[in-house]
Amino acid sequence: MKHEFKNIEQKWQDKWDEAKIFEAKDPGEAGSEKQKFFALVEFPYPSGAGMHVGHIKAYSGLEVISRKKRMEGYNVMFPMGFDAFGLPTENYAIKTGMHPRAVTDKNIEKFTGQLKRVGFAFDWSRVVDTTDVDYYKWTQWIFLKMFENGLVFRDTALVNYCPECKVVLSNEDSQGGKCDICHNDIVQKSKDVWYLRITEYADKLLNGLEEVDYLPNIKQQQVNWIGKSEGAFVNFALANKDETLRIYTTRPDTLFGVTFMVMAPEHPLIDKYASGISNMEEIENYRAECAKKTEFERTQLVKEKTGVKINGLSAINPINNKEIPIYIADYVMMGYGTGAIMAVPAHDGRDWEFAKKFGIDIIEVIKGGNIEEEAYTGDGEMVNSGFLNGFTNKKDSIRRAIDELQTLGVGEGGVQYKMKDWAFNRQRYWGEPIPIVHCEKCGMVAVPYDELPLRLPDMDEFAPGQGGESPLARIESYVNCKCPKCGADAKRETDTMPQWAGSSWYFLRYCDPHNSDFFASEEKLKYWMPIDWYNGGMEHVTRHMIYSRFWHKFLYDLGLVPVAEPYAKRTAQGLILGPDGEKMSKSKGNVVDPNDVVDEYGADVLRTYTLFMGDYASAAPWSQSSVRGCKRFLERFAALDEMLGEKNDTLVRSLHKTIKKVTSDIDGMKFNTAIAAMMSFLNDVYAVGSIDKESLLALTRILCPFAPHICEEMWESLGGNGFCSLAKWPEYDEALTIDNEIEIAVQVCGKLKGTVVIPKGAEEDAVWEIINANASVMASLDGKQIIKKIYIKDKIFNIVAK
């Protein structure tokens, strides 16, 4: 079989298309009686740059797994789609004057072409495009359901705002103080924005992790992101005021060590009692200074503590009635807990630093450290703490303290999350219109379900407004409408949804992509869900994955989806780095284009190499010369049909071991060792000089998920039945994977002195006899006294001698 493989690739792709062999069978169709396997990869954002090899690696993993599942007799669904709303497309459209719709269509076409060239076994009949009106109709529908159920609200708050992109960003989209889209600094801006009440689902999102099979680091990241902490709320009375200052603490048992309180600069109680504060001017100056800093600066810079004492306000410690001073300081955030804390400088590093700087008392309540030197945050016996004295167990003392707070009626146990509600809007054009109408009389009114979809109006100028308002606000015919409730003149909401909306439920649509009555039928969801295996990037673990789990759990609570967790299993691929070992980026000029690789070596080589380059979950640099190694491998394989010969017992044994290894390695995503095993087998074949047809057919099938084109060609040339891609996955004979004779190591005092070949399962005496015939081992025992012989059956023989 001597041809350039790239010439045969198109041929087989056409045949697969024509025979529709990768289309999943819905319930009721022939083939649906098989066990279903729903394999999902993250659908791409179709950017103008096209795909890079990282996409190929991301899809190749489940491509191999799902192809194998198909050959093992599963009804496989491996769909693909496009997450196409978003800023890059819109920015490109503004720059070039093209309409975002046209840009999107062009890019989707480009991506589709690239994906097809690689020969991925996607079910192309189920393609989902989030910008398709038949799709975003249901995105809007789910949004309205959330609205109806009180999960959507508007609030004026300090938000993350990107001056470059002119959009409000969620916390998830502004990690590290940088805009996730353009990487410029974000600023804090007070704005009236839409939120989804994701915090309502914090506990469910956390607890649900117990029932899914995610890689441990993925779970950990989500746990950290949700950031649940348990503690207590305590109400401190303000001295001489009928007012309480409420704080949150994780250590209510350190109440006896409180020597001051701290409020966030924005705390409302300050304004409320401003008239009684003698240094209000100083406080206002401090607040102005803080307001200038972004939240990023406030939290990121490890710098000296700053703050101002509030003259005129003080608090009463409810546990011992001591009067304590109150400060404002920017190390306390308004956005977490209650925006105020009780400070225990002896046992909290930040409070300690602050107390040292401002000369505040430090009272030890937990023994074990030297509080003169630094805060002690470890465990120890409680002291100076009244009824808590003598406690040594943290849990017990916290519980006792909460009991006491409740008895006194000044506090209670409570829980806090780091996760905040999801800022859910963009003041841009290319997104799903938010289906809400503002009526002067009725307030915010949902667009009636039967008026969905609310179409994105057509327009020519999509640049955002100077005041940061959505371009949709300029279309009067769109903005002006009637209130669905009272019929009066009303204004339409002009913000659009953020990019994460469409990807929050796309997998449900794959189950029933052409349904015009519902987002997906109950029957089909019941058949296909949950997703058996989801693979994607680590960068989506705290965003897309949290968001989509939230939406899904919401739909589950409404009884609209059959399972509580959408993803039964989740893995992640590692990045492909540039040949220079750096992250691939256009600016570094180290991006490898899959088209170039396909042009030069063919799709099979590209697929095989992306999986061979290293551990699937780890980052690895691209190496052009290693690509050639995979090419050599496939060329050597392709030549095997000219080496047909008699059955060779050793080779058959080697084959069965290879089938066994490839089978288990694919399931464990150890693609690199699976390919290595096939390379080894191929080396064995070349050493023998020939291979029998049956063995070659088996090899062809186990290689097929990796290099399907060349394998189809081989299958055809050997007269195989139908498509190799649909052939039965070979089984191995366990007996043939076990050798009758094995070579074991012989050690003297733990050092390797030689090897001997023994019959499998030989007893110690028999092995000892064989060893006695081994000259080099016996030579090293010369003149020594044997103290002990250790024989681990079929593994090793160690002689301890003096």
Place this chain on the structure above:
RNA sequence: GCGGAUGUGGCGGAAUUGGCAGACGCGCUGGAUUCAGGUUCCAGUGGUAGCAAUACUGUAUGGGUUCAAGUCCCUUCAUCCGCACCA
């Protein structure tokens, strides 16, 4: 600071329950084929010493457990990722 990981040849990376470290591939060296480059084929390839058999040494660091440690325990260091004044 907190959380998660990782550390093995020149490079990417392999090594069930502790049981022959370096599979497989790249690169490199030598040879064959070729006018030549490329390709292909054969042999070699952790380090040091030796013509060689062989010996010693070797999985970030230092210690420990064990007949036996890349693997288990403790120490130190380095790198990467996530979160970060979260009370």
